[in-house]
């Protein structure tokens with residue numbers, strides 16, 4: 001008993017220190033000037049480019065191909081989490097069927113690539129548009145629902161897409177589609193195998209040649225998509241759209257009273273989230289060469305949502321970190337075989353117990369959680385109940 | 400008449416919350432709507448601001464039928480509301496909350512902002528505090544100030560005195576009078592009937608979704624039935640809302 005308590009005390013003080021450090025970093029970042037910030041961005045990008053090196057891989061994933069993992073699930077989950085974060089973290093809508101848009105992107109790539117013969121670069125924009133449209137089609141009738149109802153409908157949508165794919169022989173039924181073409185090579189130029197590139201693990205790499213063996217070019221493609229998505233989402237968030245989403249998330253009725261066309265903006269969040277999910281699907285399809293409905297189980301929706309919530313919904317660095325952890329942990333501890341999902345679950349529970357607001361929450365999000373609104377997809381705000389229950393009771397007592 | 404509700408019916412599913420309500424608010428007036436819990440006061444205001452659709456009847460505002468106009472467009476038409484429970488954005492600072500109030504407007508809003516800070520100096524002191532961490536009274540000020548940022552022609556106030564200490568209630572009511580004096584029409588919903596009747600020009604009494612009385616506010620202060628039911632007069636003869 002006392003041992004357990006001491007343990008807890010230890011972990012708490014460790015946590016306090018970590019929190020203080022985090023706060024320090026945040027304050028430094030808030031006061032950092034433009035050039036400083038740009039240098040940090042540049043460093044991050046350079047770091048991401050060097051990430052597939054064997055030296056890193058030996059530590060991060062001794063058992064499986066590190067570059068493969070970096071493309072998917074790590075890169076893929078990060079892109080998906082950025083997209084789902086628009087819906088859950090920014091607009092405050094709970095979507096439990098996000099995998100549907102990933103599937104739609106993937107199948108668009110597979111069908112147009114394998115059956116129609118289009119190239120990846122032609123399919124990418126089509127896949128994004130198709131996914132966005134399906135977001136609108138799903139959202140238009142359902143976004144009038146609130147909180148938990150929306151969650152259930154989206155959950156159903158995710159399953160419907162998967163089951164429809166399984167039961168449609170024209171797209172391969174349960175066997176899916178194989179022989180999906182890789183993206184055509186942009187240029188077979190390769191990085192010369194001289195210093196410093198050799199030591200950095202980049203020597204001889206042809207970054208724009210999409211073959212079968214080397215996963216790195218795909219990873220760079222994913223990285224580019226992630227960067228584009230981040231820039232897009234950050235810009236949106238700083239605009240009138242972002243302010244409208246924040247208002248909707250915190251109090252939808254009040255937002256409408258401010259003149260925010262809440263329905264339109266919720267639909268926009270759905271469409272943008274879906275578009276990003278679709279792009280991840282197209283990229284994924286272009287690398288794996290064959291995909292089937294089993295790739296798009298509910299589990300993917302759940303994991304991406306876990307990534308968003310775990311990392312700190314609404315805060316992009318947190319969401320990216322969350323996605324990284326959710327994608328990487330089970331791969332890293334492959335040696336635990338069947339137990340790894342159990343340990344993974346334990347790790348998730350532990351993290352949420354110690355830090356319910358997420359690993360890197362936004363400050364605003366904390367205030368919202370304390371208030372009990374705008375939580376996860378407005379679950380707390382739920383259905384607009386009869387107003388003022390507490391004082392109704394009080395008035396009765398007084399009367 | 401600036402605002403006119405004619406035979407308005409509002410339903411929550413099958414339940415009729417408002418059943419044939421008609422009322423008028425003239426330009427420059429303070430009109431108060433009093434009634435017991437569940438009488439339909441909040442529903443009436445939500446219907447005027449467009450948060451609830453009406454199932455029958457019509458609402459005319461500023462000479463225009465707005466019965467089918469979506470809520471977010473009514474802000475630009477000139478309807479501002481401080482909702483029940485205040486509806487402050489908890490994760491936004493006071494300044495951001497006020498900026499949200501002017502969301503629908505284009506152009507410079509510094510004049511309105513200065514006016515709000517002048518009416519509520521407390522808000523000016525706490526510009527950077529998060530809305531969710533403000534006290535109940537401060538949140539009420541913020542909700543009213545935020546509604547004023549859109550320069551409404553009519554301001555709908557839903558129980559602005561709810562949960563406030565008597566001192567603050569006085570202060571809020573005098574600010575409401577001041578806002579009205581500067582030219583904003585006010586439709587005020589209150590539990591605190593005594594206070595509301597003192598500041599209002601006219602009053603309506605609402606019972607289970609219907610207007611049962613309408614008179615100059617001062618007259619209702621002397622009305623024995625109203626006194627008994629809403630002003631804590633003779634406790635032996637309350638008018639209770641009939642159950643459905």
Ligand SMILES: Nc1ncnc2c1ncn2[C@@H]1O[C@H](COP(=O)(O)OP(=O)(O)OP(=O)(O)O)[C@@H](O)[C@H]1O
Nearest residue numbers: 384385386388411416435436437438439440441442
């Ligand atoms: N979202 C809702 N769903 C179902 N019924 C509702 C809803 N909101 C209100 N009602 C019902 O409509 C009626 C009128 O409610 P309303 O909130 O307008 O009353 P009110 O006069 O504002 O009461 P109070 O003084 O307690 O705030 C009540 O019977 C209430 O139960």
Ligand SMILES: [Mg+2]
Nearest residue numbers: 387440441483
């Ligand atoms: Mg009410």
